Structures are given as structure tokens and as C-alpha cells.
Amino acid sequence: MKKQLQTEINKIKNTLWNMSDHLYENPEIGDQEFKSMQLLVDYLKEHQFEVETGLVNRPTAFKATFKSKKAGPTIAYLAEYDALPGVGHGCGHNLIGTMSVGAAITLSKLVGETGGNVVVLGTPAEETNGAKVPMSEESIFDDIDVAMILHPSDQSYKSGESLAMDAIQYSYTGKSSHAAASPEKGINALDSVIQLFNGINALREHVPSDVRIHGIISEGGQAANVVPDKATAQFYIRASDRQTLNEVVEKVKYIAEGAALMTGAKLAISNYELSYDNMITNEKLSDVFTSNLQSVDKQKIYDAKQGTGSIDMGNVSQVVPAIHPYIGLNQPGLIAHTTEFADKTITEDGHQTLVNGALALAKTGLDILVDTDLFNSIQKEFKQS
Known part of the structure; x- marks a missing residue:
């Protein structure tokens, strides 16, 4: 046949x-x-x-x-x-x-x-x-x-x-202000994104070797003399299996929330693409x-x-x-x-x-x-x- x-x-x-x-x-x-x-x-x-x-x-x-x-x-x-x-x-x-x-x-x-x-x-x-x-x-x-x-x-x-993969977006909302004349009246959303990156980089030492976390800043402000009131980072987070991935995603969520607390910005987390098992x-x-x-x-x-x-x-x-x-x-x-x-x-x-x-x-x-x-x-x- x-x-x-x-x-x-x-x-x-x-x-x-x-x-x-x-x-x-x-x-x-x-x-x-x-x-x-x-x-x-x-x-x-x-x-x-x-x-x-x-x-x-x-x-x-x-x-x-x-x-x-x-x-x-x-x-x-x-x-x-x-x-x-x-x-x-x-x-x-x-x-x-x-x-x-x-x-x-x-x-x-x-x-x-x-x-x-x-x-x-x-x-x-x-x-x-x-x-x-x-x-x-x-x-x-x-x-x-x-x-x-x-x-x-x-x-x-x-x-x-x-690898299992989640595509996650972390969007921070702060308060704009004149960066030179009234910086104390602003809440810098970009600072939250930067702290998110710093926290994730610290996390890399404490995850399994198969885990991959890589991202970009897709929005970070419009002008250097304006305190950014909107900032967004997008990450792919990957691991060899769904259970491990879920655990890592939870850890990154805590980092993202901590970054918001550090600056006073508000955080919204969403998936910008479908998740792969x-x-x-x-x-x-x-x-x-x-x-x-x-x-x-x-x-x-x-x-x-x-x-x-x-x-x-x-x-x-x-x-x-x-x-x-x-x-x-x-x-x-x-x-x-x-x-x-x-x-x-x-x-x-x-x-x-x-x-x-x-x-x-x-x-x-x-x-x-x-x-x-x-x-x-x-x-x-x-x-x-």
C-alpha cells in the first residue's frame, strides 16, 4: 500500500x-x-x-x-x-x-x-x-x-x-509633571519599568537553567523634560513546563508590584499574545x-x-x-x-x-x-x- x-x-x-x-x-x-x-x-x-x-x-x-x-x-x-x-x-x-x-x-x-x-x-x-x-x-x-x-x-x-511561554505586558500609570520645575509633583512610570527590569535581572540567579525571560520597553515617555506618566514593558517568559512557568510568572508579578510600590505608580498586567504550552x-x-x-x-x-x-x-x-x-x-x-x-x-x-x-x-x-x-x-x- x-x-x-x-x-x-x-x-x-x-x-x-x-x-x-x-x-x-x-x-x-x-x-x-x-x-x-x-x-x-x-x-x-x-x-x-x-x-x-x-x-x-x-x-x-x-x-x-x-x-x-x-x-x-x-x-x-x-x-x-x-x-x-x-x-x-x-x-x-x-x-x-x-x-x-x-x-x-x-x-x-x-x-x-x-x-x-x-x-x-x-x-x-x-x-x-x-x-x-x-x-x-x-x-x-x-x-x-x-x-x-x-x-x-x-x-x-x-x-x-x-518551552512553555507567556507573553506578559506590565503597564504603569504615574503622573506627569515638569521634570525640572516641578519634579516633586510627578510620579515617574518609567522608573517603575526600570525597577522591574532590575528585579527580573536579580531573579535570574534563582530560577532553573531552562527559564528564559526577555523583554522590551514598548513605551517610556515622550520628552526628557516631562515626567513619564505612562510606561510599558513587554516580556516573554519561558520554561520547560507549564508548572515551572507559572511559578516564575508569579515571582515576576511580585517584582512588578514591588516596582509600582517603589514609585507610587499604578500597575496593570495583561497578556499581549496567547500563551503556549x-x-x-x-x-x-x-x-x-x-x-x-x-x-x-x-x-x-x-x-x-x-x-x-x-x-x-x-x-x-x-x-x-x-x-x-x-x-x-x-x-x-x-x-x-x-x-x-x-x-x-x-x-x-x-x-x-x-x-x-x-x-x-x-x-x-x-x-x-x-x-x-x-x-x-x-x-x-x-x-x-
């Missing part, structure tokens, strides 16, 4: 290449990917997928479903298609979206025989305000048994971990995918990268068995979020990566559909984790 998958993807590979190149040439940023979404869903409809758009109040989110007439697991492939401002598809989301669509269409040609269902979830704004977060919270994954996404990179890596790779599922990728792509597959960033796929992995591996573009050292990375996606290497990735994803889905023991072991690991 895997030979049939190869035959099926060969039928559509030219279309997939053209779609990926079109996304590269017409990049759209998060939650504005209207044409990108339409391109993907139109092709899925051509292959008899039923499509629902506007999921979780996100206009460019979608769910495309192909149902067989036999019972079996539901395999979901997650598509990303948002670009970076000024860079375009420097993270390769044009490949991610088309790989997932290609894998789903390829696998759909066999589910009449194997049973089960195939789903593509279009997940906007991964770079900023990832739609996978509300999707995980609002029952989108309730009827899904396994979720997979494949990310392009310089080289291939197994699925690994990511840590990624929990389903190792059984990862092993199967790694084997399938190796069967179609002779590049070396390295052990998982150390988790230093945060992805909204982490939230998915909390509610369903999931993997987030990386497939190489055959250029070691290539750096993501650059125009060079984007340009690589439309080369011959980029096109081959697309086909290899889609085929490996489809093969993994097929393994799950035909091997009940494998499916049960994946579910057992997920429940235990």
Missing part, C-alpha cells in the same frame, strides 16, 4: 510545487492569510474534502475532512501558511501548508480500503498569536486521534520539546515517522533540537498525541526567518523536501490506520504522559 502512496503523490506533486511557490510569491501575515487559505481549501475541495472555515472565530482557520465509510482512527495534518513581515516565508510555512495538504490528499486515496478519516486543520498566525491555542481549548481536537506537522529546517531533526512529543509516533522519513529522504536525521523556543503545537500535544519534527532543506547552517530561507523553499531542494515530507507524513498516517497495535501503543503513551 505504501507503493500506492508514492503513485498518488506523484500525480499531484507538480500542483503542490506550484501552490508552494504561489504562497512564496504572495505572502500574507498572520490572521490575514485569506488568499493563502483559499488556495489550500480549494484544492482540498477538488479532492472531495468537506471544508469548514472560520474556526474559533479566526476567519483564516479551517478544517477539511475526508471520511471513509469504515471505522478507524482520525489522522490530522496541521497546516501553517502565515508569513513574516518584511521577510515573507522565511520560516517555510509555504512548505508546511502544502506538505500537510499533500499528505492528506495522498492518504485519502487509501482510506476507502483501510477505514478511518483524514483531516487537515488550517492553523493561522503561528508566528504571532497561534490559532492552535484556541483550537486546543475549544474541542477542535476532540474527534482527532493523532496530530502531525512537519517543519522545514536546514537539516532533519526528530520531534522534540519546546510545552511540546510533549509522542515518542512512539515520532519513531514511526522518523523511519518513514528515512525511507524517502536519505539525509541524516539528527536527534531532537534542544527546546529553546516556543510553538503553539505544544498546546496541541497536551490534548492529542502529536509530533513536530523537522525536515532538512539540504543546506546545513541555513538560518530561519531570513529571506535566504524563504528563497530556498522554491528551489529544487525545496520542491524535493515538499514531496518527501508529504510522503513521509502520509506513510505514517497509513501505518496508524492499518496497525491497531501501533495505534493503541501511541494512545497508551499519550495517556501515561
Whole structure:
């Protein structure tokens, strides 16, 4: 049956290449990917997928479903298609979206025989305000048994971990005054922000080594001779797991409150982006995918990268068995979020990566559909984790 998958993807590979190149040439940023979404869903409809758009109040989110007439697991492939401002598809989301669509269409040609269902979830704004977060919270994954996404990179890596992350804004309100003539009548909100930074820097000595806290002053006054009455800092706070992150966030809150007390300013704390949970790779599922990728792509597959960033796929992995591996573009050292990375996606290497990735994803889905023991072991690991 895997030979049939190869035959099926060969039928559509030219279309997939053209779609990926079109996304590269017409990049759209998060939650504005209207044409990108339409391109993907139109092709899925051509292959008899039923499509629902506007999921979780996100206009460019979608769910495309192909149902067989036999019972079996539901395999979901997650598509990303948002670009970076000024860079375009420097993270390769044009490949991610088309790989997932290609894998789903390829696998759909066999589910009449194997049973089960195939789903593509279009997940906007991964770079900023990832739609996978509300999707995980609002029952989108309730009827899904396994979720997979494949990310392009310089080289291939197994699925690994990511850091849990909160994006928190600390806004201070003071009282303006003439900084030279009447400084005693002012309350300096910027002083609170500076003390917040100082307190966080002192905290770094007393947190686990995996914790990352980095921020900016997004508002700090308008003129040097006016006491700033408004000042705001934005931070990303990360840790290896949600429990540790929550503890660190609480400590930073106390620092922020102390900074307000020191100056007399008032403090408001809010989240300026959605929170991401840590990624929990389903190792059984990862092993199967790694084997399938190796069967179609002779590049070396390295052990998982150390988790230093945060992805909204982490939230998915909390509610369903999931993997987030990386497939190489055959250029070691290539750096993501650059125009060079984007340009690589439309080369011959980029096109081959697309086909290899889609085929490996489809093969993994097929393994799950035909091997009940494998499916049960994946579910057992997920429940235990």
C-alpha cells in the first residue's frame, strides 16, 4: 500500500510545487492569510474534502475532512501558511501548508480500503498569536486521534520539546509633571519599568537553567523634560513546563508590584499574545515517522533540537498525541526567518523536501490506520504522559 502512496503523490506533486511557490510569491501575515487559505481549501475541495472555515472565530482557520465509510482512527495534518513581515516565508510555512495538504490528499486515496478519516486543520498566525491555542481549548481536537506537522529546517531533526511561554505586558500609570520645575509633583512610570527590569535581572540567579525571560520597553515617555506618566514593558517568559512557568510568572508579578510600590505608580498586567504550552512529543509516533522519513529522504536525521523556543503545537500535544519534527532543506547552517530561507523553499531542494515530507507524513498516517497495535501503543503513551 505504501507503493500506492508514492503513485498518488506523484500525480499531484507538480500542483503542490506550484501552490508552494504561489504562497512564496504572495505572502500574507498572520490572521490575514485569506488568499493563502483559499488556495489550500480549494484544492482540498477538488479532492472531495468537506471544508469548514472560520474556526474559533479566526476567519483564516479551517478544517477539511475526508471520511471513509469504515471505522478507524482520525489522522490530522496541521497546516501553517502565515508569513513574516518584511521577510515573507522565511520560516517555510509555504512548505508546511502544502506538505500537510499533500499528505492528506495522498492518504485519502487509501482510506476507502483501510477505514478511518483524514483531516487537515488550517492553523493561522503561528508566528504571532497561534490559532492552535484556541483550537486546543475549544474541542477542535476532540474527534482527532493523532496530530502531525512537519517543519522545514536546514537539516532533519526528530520531534522534540519546546518551552512553555507567556507573553506578559506590565503597564504603569504615574503622573506627569515638569521634570525640572516641578519634579516633586510627578510620579515617574518609567522608573517603575526600570525597577522591574532590575528585579527580573536579580531573579535570574534563582530560577532553573531552562527559564528564559526577555523583554522590551514598548513605551517610556515622550520628552526628557516631562515626567513619564505612562510606561510599558513587554516580556516573554519561558520554561520547560507549564508548572515551572507559572511559578516564575508569579515571582515576576511580585517584582512588578514591588516596582509600582517603589514609585507610587499604578500597575496593570495583561497578556499581549496567547500563551503556549510545552511540546510533549509522542515518542512512539515520532519513531514511526522518523523511519518513514528515512525511507524517502536519505539525509541524516539528527536527534531532537534542544527546546529553546516556543510553538503553539505544544498546546496541541497536551490534548492529542502529536509530533513536530523537522525536515532538512539540504543546506546545513541555513538560518530561519531570513529571506535566504524563504528563497530556498522554491528551489529544487525545496520542491524535493515538499514531496518527501508529504510522503513521509502520509506513510505514517497509513501505518496508524492499518496497525491497531501501533495505534493503541501511541494512545497508551499519550495517556501515561
